[in-house]
Amino acid sequence: MAKILVVDDEEHIRLLYSEELSEAGYEVITAADGYKLIEKIEEQKPDVVILDIKMIDYNGLDLLQKIRNKFYNMPVILCTAYDTFKEDIKSIAADFYVIKSFDLTELKNKISMALDASIPSS
Amino acid sequence: MFEKEVNPDNIQKAEFIVAIPSYNEADSIAYPVQQADQGIASFFGHMKSVIINCDNNSQDGTKEIFLGIKTDTPKIYISTEPGIKGKGNNFKNLFQKIVDLEAKGVVVVDADLKSITPQWIKNLGEPLFQDFGYVAPLYVRHKYDGTITNSIAYPLTRSLYGRRVRQPIGGDFGFSGKLAQTYLQNDTWTDAVSNFGIDIWMTTIAMNENTPICQAFMGRPKIHRAKDPGSDLGPMFRQVLGTIFELMINFHPFWSNVKWSKPTAIFGFGLGETEMPPPVNVNKEVLLEKFQEGFSLYSHIWEKVLQKGANNKLQEIRKMDQEQFDFPTNLWIKILIDFIIAYRDKLWNRDELLDSLIPIYMSKTLSFVKKTERMSIRESEEFIEEECTQFEAAKNLLIQRWNNGKAA
Numbered sequence: 001m002a003k004i005l006v007v008d009d010e011e012h013i014r015l016l017y018s019e020e021l022s023e024a025g026y027e028v029i030t031a032a033d034g035y036k037l038i039e040k041i042e043e044q045k046p047d048v049v050i051l052d053i054k055m056i057d058y059n060g061l062d063l064l065q066k067i068r069n070k071f072y073n074m075p076v077i078l079c080t081a082y083d084t085f086k087e088d089i090k091s092i093a094a095d096f097y098v099i100k101s102f103d104l105t106e107l108k109n110k111i112s113m114a115l116d117a118s119i120p121s122s
Numbered sequence: 123m124f125e126k127e128v129n130p131d132n133i134q135k136a137e138f139i140v141a142i143p144s145y146n147e148a149d150s151i152a153y154p155v156q157q158a159d160q161g162i163a164s165f166f167g168h169m170k171s172v173i174i175n176c177d178n179n180s181q182d183g184t185k186e187i188f189l190g191i192k193t194d195t196p197k198i199y200i201s202t203e204p205g206i207k208g209k210g211n212n213f214k215n216l217f218q219k220i221v222d223l224e225a226k227g228v229v230v231v232d233a234d235l236k237s238i239t240p241q242w243i244k245n246l247g248e249p250l251f252q253d254f255g256y257v258a259p260l261y262v263r264h265k266y267d268g269t270i271t272n273s274i275a276y277p278l279t280r281s282l283y284g285r286r287v288r289q290p291i292g293g294d295f296g297f298s299g300k301l302a303q304t305y306l307q308n309d310t311w312t313d314a315v316s317n318f319g320i321d322i323w324m325t326t327i328a329m330n331e332n333t334p335i336c337q338a339f340m341g342r343p344k345i346h347r348a349k350d351p352g353s354d355l356g357p358m359f360r361q362v363l364g365t366i367f368e369l370m371i372n373f374h375p376f377w378s379n380v381k382w383s384k385p386t387a388i389f390g391f392g393l394g395e396t397e398m399p400p401p402v403n404v405n406k407e408v409l410l411e412k413f414q415e416g417f418s419l420y421s422h423i424w425e426k427v428l429q430k431g432a433n434n435k436l437q438e439i440r441k442m443d444q445e446q447f448d449f450p451t452n453l454w455i456k457i458l459i460d461f462i463i464a465y466r467d468k469l470w471n472r473d474e475l476l477d478s479l480i481p482i483y484m485s486k487t488l489s490f491v492k493k494t495e496r497m498s499i500r501e502s503e504e505f506i507e508e509e510c511t512q513f514e515a516a517k518n519l520l521i522q523r524w525n526n527g528k529a530a
Contacts, residue, residue, distance in 0.1 A: 068387045072334060075384070089260070089339060092286070093385050117382035119284040119332070
């Protein structure tokens with residue numbers, strides 16, 4: 001069962017994602033902020049990280065950079081309520097992005113693409 | 123007098139190299155050399171470093187200018203034999219020199235660069251001493267600068283090999299000494315690689331070797347001798363495309379197992395506000411004319427190479443005037459696939475085949491220009507990203523066509 005880490009400071013979003021993604025057959029773990037996120041990833045070894053961009057105390061794009069530098073191939077899906085984040089060039093280090101919505105169809109599609117993405121060893 | 127190598131300081135070992143390939147760059151080479159020297163002094167001062175000019179035996183005084191520039195970093199000039207031209211041949215000499223000097227990291231910058239700063243040397247070089255083996259540049263380019271990159275090299279390489287490297291033929295990049303050894307031993311070298319095919323060859327080999335790749339953010343745009351996409355691009359187009367297609371044959375076992383693409387790490391933020399690139403003017407009339415001319419020059423090739431649906435679509439597009447002109451991305455992808463298969467199957471003389479793709483590429487470029495003319499650079503980047511998604515979605519079609527054998 002693939003493990004998804006949801007990082008979002010809004011509790012209702014964490015609950016919604018946990019419920020829906022668990023129903024879709026994923027194991028879901030959550031984090032309310034970016035505190036010790038790298039350690040958490042090291043410990044929990046998720047298959048995909050879903051990362052909110054605008055959290056009260058953390059900038060998701062900075063967290064994305066940290067994740068990318070440490071876990072070169074870790075799939076990261078950025079979640080946002082606005083698409084202005086694309087003005088920041090750091091956003092290109094994400095595998096995918098989705099606009100936050102109560103309909104998780106798009107998010108589930110991206111999760112499945114992220115899990116499906118593979119690069120063979122040479 | 124021809125000199126294969128000039129090494130005034132008799133440098134035998136170096137940890138870090140900045141290399142500048144050239145052919146008749148006497149007018150422009152001084153500036154990147156000075157910037158490289160400052161970059162080395164500021165950021166790699168603790169390392170034994172050297173600046174190398176790898177040249178095609180230029181007769182315009184490039185060597186004299188290069189060796190005459192006052193720098194703190196020692197310099198070495200190396201050249202191909204008289205009569206041997208091509209950027210790739212310069213690199214072949216460079217790879218050998220890197221191995222001889224036992225260098226750990228190498229940064230290459232173009233000799234015609236006008237916007238390079240010492241920070242570029244840092245950003246392209248520093249990741250090589252961390253975890254990365256290949257560093258591609260990430261700069262803001264005008265939406266019409268680098269149309270071969272935007273329409274072909276970036277989306278095709280990304281969908282084939284699964285790595286998102288925005289400037290796979292950027293001309294400025296970094297690589298490890300270990301990778302130089304790999305390049306030297308690789309047996310996929312062709313005439314096209316000896317010339318302009320070298321950049322895409324190096325990027326593709328790095329991807330196939332699963333080398334950790336990052337993109338270095340340059341902060342400033344690439345300002346160099348930009349070309350109007352409608353101007354003569356025959357040799358470059360042939361050599362870049364020919365190299366991509368040739369490597370597809372060699373690396374089929376790798377790319378056919380790649381699903382979707384993955385981003386790469388980004389290095390070098392915090393350079394302040396990003397400077398916008400100067401405008402690139404495009405002559406839309408010339409693009410349309412060259413597309414129209416293509417029918418009289420190449421329709422016999424297109425009929426043999428393209429699937430019927432694509433040929434019919436081209437005929438429809440032919441009737442469009444500039445106002446209504448539109449070349450759909452999915453048609454472009456299907457045509458590229460037809461050409462890839464035709465190239466592999468040697469359905470036509472390969473050089474002529476690649477030449478015959480140029481008018482179609484011109485029409486795709488015209489369509490891109492029309493669709494993005496009111497867009498900002500960021501919006502046009504999003505447009506290109508959307509096209510890349512279409513390329514990735516069409517990967518199954520490519521694999522099917524590849525496995526089904528013979529062309530149209």
